[in-house]
Amino acid sequence: MTRSRLTPEREAQLYEAVLDLLREVGYDGLTMDAVAARTRSSKATLYRQWKSKPELVATALKHSxxxxxxxxxxxxxxxxxxxxxxxxxxxxxxxxxxxxxxxxxxxxxxxxxxxxxxxxxxxxxxxxxxxxxxxxxxxxxxxxxxxxxxxxxxxxxxxxxxxxxxxxxxxxxxxxxxxxxxxxxxxxxx
Amino acid sequence: MTRSRLTPEREAQLYEAVLDLLREVGYDGLTMDAVAARTRSSKATLYRQWKSKPELVATALKHSxxxxxxxxxxxxxxxxxxxxxxxxxxxxxxxxxxxxxxxxxxxxxxxxxxxxxxxxxxxxxxxxxxxxxxxxxxxxxxxxxxxxxxxxxxxxxxxxxxxxxxxxxxxxxxxxxxxxxxxxxxxxxx
Structure with a gap:
């Protein structure tokens, strides 16, 4: 089975959604479920790509x-x-x-x-x-x-x-x- | 009816309790009820003395x-x-x-x-x-x-x-x- 890589555009969309959620609900309120729902992606994809919430948030900040x-x-x-x-x-x-x-x-x-x-x-x-x-x-x-x-x-x-x-x-x-x-x-x- | 003033010792106790609660539960978690319970005082006393939660917290910080x-x-x-x-x-x-x-x-x-x-x-x-x-x-x-x-x-x-x-x-x-x-x-x- 091949693992589909996210396109750079898709990655940018995900990061933007993470930062929007951070501003709206703060770090404690931000869940992987919310990120998945907001970006219409699966939690499996998120975890495969970033392993954990701290890593996803830090990567989103770095990207921005x-x-x-x-x-x-x-x-x-x-x-x-x-x-x-x-x-x-x-x-x-x-x-x-x-x-x-x-x-x-x-x-x-x-x-x-x-x-x-x-x-x-x-x-x-x-x-x-x-x-x-x-x-x-x-x-x-x-x-x-x-x-x-x-x-x-x-x-x-x-x-x-x-x-x-x-x-x-x-x-x-x-x-x-x-x-x-x-x-x-x-x-x-x- | 005379309004009893708090002694400086009592005030210091109240401020210390406010700072302890801030460290324990954060600003959003801190309630006037919790301060009253922790310090065995009435909410009426707290509000008479400090008017509001922001003022109580700022005064406690200033005092410390x-x-x-x-x-x-x-x-x-x-x-x-x-x-x-x-x-x-x-x-x-x-x-x-x-x-x-x-x-x-x-x-x-x-x-x-x-x-x-x-x-x-x-x-x-x-x-x-x-x-x-x-x-x-x-x-x-x-x-x-x-x-x-x-x-x-x-x-x-x-x-x-x-x-x-x-x-x-x-x-x-x-x-x-x-x-x-x-x-x-x-x-x-x-």
Missing amino acids: KPVHVGDIDTGTLRGDFHAMIGRTDDCQMEKDSALMRGLAQAIHAHPDLHEALRELLVEPEITGLDALLRRAVDRGEVSADNPALGYVPHMLVGAFVVRHLIEDRTPDQAFLTDYLDAVVLPALGV | KPVHVGDIDTGTLRGDFHAMIGRTDDCQMEKDSALMRGLAQAIHAHPDLHEALRELLVEPEITGLDALLRRAVDRGEVSADNPALGYVPHMLVGAFVVRHLIEDRTPDQAFLTDYLDAVVLPALGV
Whole structure:
């Protein structure tokens, strides 16, 4: 018996349905039954392809994320950072911010989701960011022993996550660009 | 008829019970009935004192928070920041971090909770932080037009909130102290 592979279009539909359900009912409310019903697919197909709910959710999030930091290489650190922010428009950023707040509790309550997110989403982006920073060090833009180098993910993700709490506004490109120029680049000595 | 005021000890007990319930059942699971039962008080007392659940929760969080940034004045910005971090021990920081993750979704889902938290907790701390930063500017430690001045809450709260996601470890004093010296003070030009 041959196993039918999902087409990329079909996969994209499934991921979109998962993210819609996440926004509507949250991680705890999201069931494989609901995903199957929403996408008119069988639970067997879902489990064959993704093994578990945490893996499906992490893969859907990874798929929705249009920033692959590792691909960016403009020739300057400032240019790379700006390109990174420019890849996500404000509307998408607002949706990402809402998803992230919705997942914060679930990440805490479900170590398997936390693990899947770290493995599929967080670590590849941190690896990409490290490559981008290493190039800046090689070009002589940042000193190799600058202690802020290890905190770039904290600075960027942190500002993204907490703006809503601190300013009652979701993050957007203008905010992140200004934060980059005011905080991240000066901390790196650029 | 005279209205009996709660003693400070009794108030502290009530707040502790609210935070315990928050950790156990989350914001949505927390009911005024449960608080009344846990603390052997009447719902009438709770509502007379706090008006609503968001206000009770925000007040309990504020009460538990031993850092009142506004009180700190060591004579240098670095000293003030270190004193700020030193006021919360690692055990308490881990509990605060868990509470914060647990509240992230509730803040999003309940604008009245978000509003109460901003009013009772976030804004007073930002006001305290502003005073601390203004003194650093007056002493000539930080330039008055440094663009990072407006982002100190984002830097500090951001690093606190995202360490768990990025490093799979809760924030502690050693981490925050190092982040302060590597990121926050250099961004401020100190």
